[in-house]
Amino acid sequence: MIPRTILTSEHEQFRDSVRRFLDREVAPHHERWEEEGMVSREVWLKAGAAGLLCTGMPPEYGGAGADFRYVAILTEEMSRRVFSGPGFRLHSDIVAPYILHYGTEAQKQRWLPPMARGEAIGALAMTEPGAGSDVQAIRTTALRQGEELVVNGSKTFITNGQLADLVILACKTDARAGAKGVSLVLVETDRPGFKRGRNLKKLGQKAQDTSELFFEDLRLPASNLLGEEGRGFEYMMTELPQERLLIALTAVAMAEAALEWTLDYTRQRQAFGRPLAEFQTNRFKLAEMKTEIQIGRVFLDRCLELHLEGKLDVETAAMAKYWLTELEGRVIDQCLQMHGGYGYMLEYPIARAFADARVHRIYGGSNEIMRELVARHL
Numbered sequence: 001m002i003p004r005t006i007l008t009s010e011h012e013q014f015r016d017s018v019r020r021f022l023d024r025e026v027a028p029h030h031e032r033w034e035e036e037g038m039v040s041r042e043v044w045l046k047a048g049a050a051g052l053l054c055t056g057m058p059p060e061y062g063g064a065g066a067d068f069r070y071v072a073i074l075t076e077e078m079s080r081r082v083f084s085g086p087g088f089r090l091h092s093d094i095v096a097p098y099i100l101h102y103g104t105e106a107q108k109q110r111w112l113p114p115m116a117r118g119e120a121i122g123a124l125a126m127t128e129p130g131a132g133s134d135v136q137a138i139r140t141t142a143l144r145q146g147e148e149l150v151v152n153g154s155k156t157f158i159t160n161g162q163l164a165d166l167v168i169l170a171c172k173t174d175a176r177a178g179a180k181g182v183s184l185v186l187v188e189t190d191r192p193g194f195k196r197g198r199n200l201k202k203l204g205q206k207a208q209d210t211s212e213l214f215f216e217d218l219r220l221p222a223s224n225l226l227g228e229e230g231r232g233f234e235y236m237m238t239e240l241p242q243e244r245l246l247i248a249l250t251a252v253a254m255a256e257a258a259l260e261w262t263l264d265y266t267r268q269r270q271a272f273g274r275p276l277a278e279f280q281t282n283r284f285k286l287a288e289m290k291t292e293i294q295i296g297r298v299f300l301d302r303c304l305e306l307h308l309e310g311k312l313d314v315e316t317a318a319m320a321k322y323w324l325t326e327l328e329g330r331v332i333d334q335c336l337q338m339h340g341g342y343g344y345m346l347e348y349p350i351a352r353a354f355a356d357a358r359v360h361r362i363y364g365g366s367n368e369i370m371r372e373l374v375a376r377h378l
């Protein structure tokens with residue numbers, strides 16, 4: 001086996017504390033959250049108190065100034081346990097960085113400390129019923145009237161949508177312009193004119209609230225613009241590689257876990273007088289999965305290393321996202337097959353992983369769009 005070289009003993013100690021947190025605060029509740037369609041606000045507060053939210057933010061904004069490997073560890077541990085309910089990753093490592101990178105000092109002071117404590121929950125709303133992959137085609141507008149912006153439109157599939165206190169909204173401040181008309185605004189969800197739609201019923205990730213959001217003549221002070229007007233598209237393109245790396249980290253952790261469950265299962269389960277793991281057809285498939293996951297892990301850790309150096313480019317992040325989520329899909333499908341009928345039962349983690357993982361090939365930029373990004377650089 002090729003050992004992982006990028007983690008120190010401090011990172012591994014952090015992994016132990018994450019495991020203890022998940023055992024104590026998530027494991028006993030996740031099934032109930034799946035039935036209820038969302039997690040409790042309490043787990044957000046507990047994660048904040050345990051220092052697990054916004055770990056990468058500087059200490060002056062409530063974070064720990066921790067490097068991205070800590071984020072990777074939290075992502076790996078939650079993924080291995082198929083704990084897709086708490087939307088910590090999106091909140092801490094997608095929403096908060098937008099505020100840190102493009103926000104004014106006042107916006108950072110207002111939002112980042114309560115986000116790190118789990119008191120304010122963040123969401124990012126780009127997708128609309130009529131525009132997903134083609135972000136430039138969004139129709140939600142935020143048009144100036146004096147010192148205010150008036151927001152109208154709707155969003156769908158928004159992670160943390162039911163719980164969010166703050167939504168970073170992608171909208172058009174110039175409805176006639178394409179990418180250059182896109183801006184980001186901060187929307188507090190207690191403003192009149194903000195409505196939450198349905199908590200959408202999904203194939204997997206059932207404890208994660210994914211929602212429709214509506215904006216009807218919602219008035220915002222112009223100071224709620226995030227960064228400069230007309231530069232929202234550029235900001236999103238800059239931030240997306242980290243989101244894609246996070247999805248890739250989830251994918252490899254879930255594939256590794258799926259293989260471990262399957263090794264255990266096939267060693268124990270007997271058919272025709274032998275453990276399933278002894279049939280050569282299964283042995284070869286297990287060996288192939290082990291090999292492919294190892295190759296994926298080495299590539300991913302190299303991407304992680306580049307990201308730590310600020311050098312992970314759009315193309316490489318796109319390669320990692322599409323290739324590793326497709327590896328994950330192949331591995332989990334094959335592992336489920338080796339579980340037979342039990343693999344189809346939700347009490348087995350492989351069944352939940354199968355349902356949860358499917359969306360990794362769709363969101364964060366679909367895998368077709370990832371190929372497009374790679375092709376553009378050829």
Ligand SMILES: Cc1cc2nc3c(=O)[nH]c(=O)nc-3n(C[C@H](O)[C@H](O)[C@H](O)COP(=O)(O)OP(=O)(O)OC[C@H]3O[C@@H](n4cnc5c(N)ncnc54)[C@H](O)[C@@H]3O)c2cc1C
Binds near residue numbers: 132205
């Ligand atoms: C569980 C879940 C959570 C989500 N969370 C969020 C969130 O928090 N915030 C947010 O803004 N969005 C979120 N999304 C939305 C997600 O990012 C979009 O679903 C995704 O970008 C695809 O957009 P779409 O669904 O409109 O599909 P479409 O863009 O309509 O695409 C449909 C199909 O056509 C393909 N396609 C599109 N364009 C091309 C092309 N040029 N070449 C080849 N094929 C193409 C796509 O790959 C896809 O297979 C979430 C989605 C889900 C399911």
